[in-house]
Amino acid sequence: MYRQFFRHQKQWKIGRSYSSSQPKAAASWKQIFGYTAGGVVLGSITAYFYFENVNLKTGLSKSLYDSTLPIKNLPIMEYGSAHDLEAAIAELKQKINPANISQHKDTILSHSDNGCNPIKPLESQKPNYVIFAESTEEVSEILKIMHKYKIPTIPFGAGTSLEQHFFTTRPNSVILDTSRMNKILKVNELDLDATVQCGVSWNQLNDHLKDLPMSAEENGTCLMFGCDCGLNANVSGMIATNASGVGAQKHGSMVQNVISITAVLADGTIVKTKQRPRKSSAGYNLTGLFSGSEGTLAVVTECIVKLTVVNPYETVCVVQFDDLYQSVNAVGKFAQNGLTLDAIEMLDPNMMKAVNFSSQVSQEFDIAPTLFMKLSGLNKIVVDEMVKKVEKISRDHDCKKFLFAKDKQEEEELFAARKNALWIMLDYGYDIYGDDVKLWITDAAVPLSRAPEYLQRANEIVEKSGFKSVTVAHLGAGNFHIDLFYLPHQLSACEKVVKEMCKLSIELEGTVTGEHGVGLGKKELLPLELGESSVDLMRKIKFAMDPNGILNPDKVIKIDSNEKFNGTWSGKQD
Ligand SMILES: Cc1cc2nc3c(=O)[nH]c(=O)nc-3n(C[C@H](O)[C@H](O)[C@H](O)COP(=O)(O)OP(=O)(O)OC[C@H]3O[C@@H](n4cnc5c(N)ncnc54)[C@H](O)[C@@H]3O)c2cc1C
Ligand SMILES: *[C@@H]1O[C@H](CO)[C@@H](O)[C@H](O)[C@H]1NC(C)=O
Ligand SMILES: *[C@@H]1O[C@H](CO)[C@@H](O)[C@H](O)[C@H]1NC(C)=O
Ligand SMILES: *[C@@H]1O[C@H](CO)[C@@H](O)[C@H](O)[C@H]1NC(C)=O
Ligand SMILES: *[C@@H]1O[C@H](CO)[C@@H](O)[C@H](O)[C@H]1NC(C)=O
Ligand SMILES: *[C@@H]1O[C@H](CO)[C@@H](O)[C@H](O)[C@H]1NC(C)=O
Ligand SMILES: *[C@@H]1O[C@H](CO)[C@@H](O)[C@H](O)[C@H]1NC(C)=O
Ligand SMILES: *[C@@H]1O[C@H](CO)[C@@H](O)[C@H](O)[C@H]1NC(C)=O
Numbered sequence: 001m002y003r004q005f006f007r008h009q010k011q012w013k014i015g016r017s018y019s020s021s022q023p024k025a026a027a028s029w030k031q032i033f034g035y036t037a038g039g040v041v042l043g044s045i046t047a048y049f050y051f052e053n054v055n056l057k058t059g060l061s062k063s064l065y066d067s068t069l070p071i072k073n074l075p076i077m078e079y080g081s082a083h084d085l086e087a088a089i090a091e092l093k094q095k096i097n098p099a100n101i102s103q104h105k106d107t108i109l110s111h112s113d114n115g116c117n118p119i120k121p122l123e124s125q126k127p128n129y130v131i132f133a134e135s136t137e138e139v140s141e142i143l144k145i146m147h148k149y150k151i152p153t154i155p156f157g158a159g160t161s162l163e164q165h166f167f168t169t170r171p172n173s174v175i176l177d178t179s180r181m182n183k184i185l186k187v188n189e190l191d192l193d194a195t196v197q198c199g200v201s202w203n204q205l206n207d208h209l210k211d212l213p214m215s216a217e218e219n220g221t222c223l224m225f226g227c228d229c230g231l232n233a234n235v236s237g238m239i240a241t242n243a244s245g246v247g248a249q250k251h252g253s254m255v256q257n258v259i260s261i262t263a264v265l266a267d268g269t270i271v272k273t274k275q276r277p278r279k280s281s282a283g284y285n286l287t288g289l290f291s292g293s294e295g296t297l298a299v300v301t302e303c304i305v306k307l308t309v310v311n312p313y314e315t316v317c318v319v320q321f322d323d324l325y326q327s328v329n330a331v332g333k334f335a336q337n338g339l340t341l342d343a344i345e346m347l348d349p350n351m352m353k354a355v356n357f358s359s360q361v362s363q364e365f366d367i368a369p370t371l372f373m374k375l376s377g378l379n380k381i382v383v384d385e386m387v388k389k390v391e392k393i394s395r396d397h398d399c400k401k402f403l404f405a406k407d408k409q410e411e412e413e414l415f416a417a418r419k420n421a422l423w424i425m426l427d428y429g430y431d432i433y434g435d436d437v438k439l440w441i442t443d444a445a446v447p448l449s450r451a452p453e454y455l456q457r458a459n460e461i462v463e464k465s466g467f468k469s470v471t472v473a474h475l476g477a478g479n480f481h482i483d484l485f486y487l488p489h490q491l492s493a494c495e496k497v498v499k500e501m502c503k504l505s506i507e508l509e510g511t512v513t514g515e516h517g518v519g520l521g522k523k524e525l526l527p528l529e530l531g532e533s534s535v536d537l538m539r540k541i542k543f544a545m546d547p548n549g550i551l552n553p554d555k556v557i558k559i560d561s562n563e564k565f566n567g568t569w570s571g572k573q574d
Pocket of ligand 7: 356357
């Protein structure tokens, strides 16, 4: 009605000037004022009724007046039918190479399950099509069409995410795979940044940087990208989950390593969030908004990332403690004494049992909380000073064993237990539970001072339940992967334990996810952690940018008040 009104007004104006014998310029101010005032009054009345009406019916327009969008004010989303999907695909085939649109069984499978999600996709959670995009412009064409036909579209990088991030939740969905856009476009050595397409992986970028001749005078110096993650994870997925890893101790998570993002919005609009300087106060920080948005706000196609320089000299320290609380206090003291370490990882006594069991580690360790740390600097003298200080602080906190690497080989041997942690865990699990064993990887983070309590109480929860776990923590960041072994028939019992641990992390001022993200798996916990209003604000932002709700629907925030399942946790296996 609103739109109709304006169309009428326009026609009426055109008609008038067309039929008028008077030249336009001769219209008196009275006429002009009359038309304008009339238009404004009529417009206001119409708009008033329009909004009032829509208000009562759907509530969506009412929300225009509110700062947030609670789920009760969101109308039930309606998506394209099977027929609409076919029409969309037919139209898309005019725009992109049809060979890049796949319905092949294997392609569908490789885009619905990565073997690492504890929850397997239902038949209904697999896409109807996988579309491979080759450029930002193609992504834009694809989204224009999907927006028009209201087709749920799930962006996809390497598919290594762990919380059912890329499972479809609605019928007639497509996956938009951006991994073929994998070119490193430019490395600016002096500025320490690189412009890359979104399908580039962090390890691919580092391999490329290693081979660049550096103009630095010190040998052994080269550029690197500081954020690490699961192998081959694409930068798109890393931005989308605010990923991080061992390197975050020094370089932060993905969000701290991205300068600018080129992304395509739900309706096909292409946006760039920043220019290239490190500093900028130019407007809202959309780079930060897209980071961690898990493909629900925009499709990332290109980005500029920060680079850092590998220090020429590096070593590894391994420190064992009798007491968990003392180990954490020591870590706090490192920072308080101005020591910036490259990595501060902890393996708990359960994990150290697995390490002792493993044939992949030659070193003998005690079964005790153990810190694995990396230190680096300009040269041996600088690093030796740091090691001395780390040792002093560790001994002040009653460590019972302090080891440090004297050369490259020892360094690798000492760090092997951390580096191969996943394989060590799996071997251990297979040995105890047999070939059917699964691993549920948790990801809570708490402030460092609450870390020992979290680990202790979470382990009590696990023990009480009868499950067994091993823990690897990015302790410097208070981020714990307490990983539970379970057999397929124990899935739902295991889920319960995991949820209890999640709630514990919230109680201790922490988060249910330090680096893996929310996806479907942790959606119901988000309001508990942040409060309903914060989630309502996220929903407002989501629908401001994606009014048809096509981008990765049902992830991160609830968008359907009738939603039967709260996550795809085990309650809902068909
Ligand atoms: C063995 C293993 C180890 C891991 N270790 C770590 C770790 O140390 N640290 C860590 O943080 N994570 C880790 N993970 C989890 C995973 O690697 C990260 O979540 C990673 O960031 C996902 O990237 P991806 O390219 O695989 O993204 P995908 O799994 O393909 O997608 C993840 C999310 O990003 C969105 N997305 C993908 N591409 C785009 C795009 N172009 N535009 C917008 N959104 C997009 C998807 O819709 C989805 O919501 C690990 C996983 C495994 C299997
Ligand atoms: C996808 O499209 C591009 C561009 O048209 C083409 O070069 C490429 O071969 C296509 N990919 C496949 C798998 O056919
Ligand atoms: C990006 O993800 C794809 C899977 O979709 C993977 O095959 C590829 O190796 C990743 N990119 C790089 C450069 O590793
Ligand atoms: C750097 O390394 C090269 C080869 O390894 C060696 O020839 C050169 O002398 C080294 N330069 C310095 C400054 O140490
Ligand atoms: C990403 O992680 C960093 C911690 O390394 C955190 O400071 C930041 O708030 C996170 N950003 C988002 C968008 O989650
Ligand atoms: C914008 O946000 C990103 C991610 O949080 C951050 O890395 C960057 O420094 C911010 N930029 C500005 C100019 O604030
Ligand atoms: C380590 O493993 C060996 C054999 O696998 C075992 O004999 C030993 O007791 C273990 N050490 C500890 C401290 O548990
Ligand atoms: C989630 O669903 C399960 C099973 O339907 C139900 O028992 C549980 O109470 C629900 N949880 C929440 C937070 O709604």
